[in-house]
Amino acid sequence: MSYPKRTALALATAAAGSVVLIAAPAAQASVIDVNYNCKTPIGAKSAVSPIDIKAVPSGTSYKVTMSFQKGVSSSPVALGAGAMNPSATITLGGADKGTVAVTGPANSAEIPANSPIKISDLSGTYVPKANGKVTLTAGVLTIKALGTVTTCTASNSPGPSLELDVTGASGSTGGSTGAAPAALPKTGPLDSAVALGTLGGTVVLVGAGGVLWLTRRDQRA
16 A cells, blocks of 8 residues: 555544554552541540542642541531631552642531531642552541641551552652653654553553554555
8 A cells, every 4th residue: 555545544544533542550449448536626536437539640740639428526616617627648658658738628518516527528739759559548637627626547557549550750760750751663654643642541542633553565556
């Protein structure tokens, strides 16, 4: 098949919206029960809440969201709208170490006295600094309200809520952020239209809208 014919065929395939995805290992998530022991101004309290952690890729980093499915701790007095401000840490494990700070908005409605305090979703940014599988586990929860601070720590050694396969800068462990581009094998004139990009745990091959595998034929065909 001649080069002009192959080019026309590639463009026709692009118009049809053909896209080939090569799947990399996906992130693994679990909802984990966390038994929080809270040190409050009026004494110790405890509560169990299932914790869900999600991560959405954004450039060379991830937007991380931590969700509480049940309320934790309580207040002996009603908390008016905007009186309670939550924050937490997420502990990194595996290939990367450290913590990710996550924060959330103040309560939008009054929290009645002696009722479980429902924590809004907390979010933050995780910038990988290593390569490999990284676990994200619920860490310390902090609740500020009416000039007081309540600190809640997990007492049941919870397992990770999320596992990510990440890449740090330049493809080397411990570097600054940024992913190194991978090389593609050269297969013919259409290589100039092929690019390799990554999004989350997925590798996407794109070339004029899709990858077209062409059988080499004699140029006289």
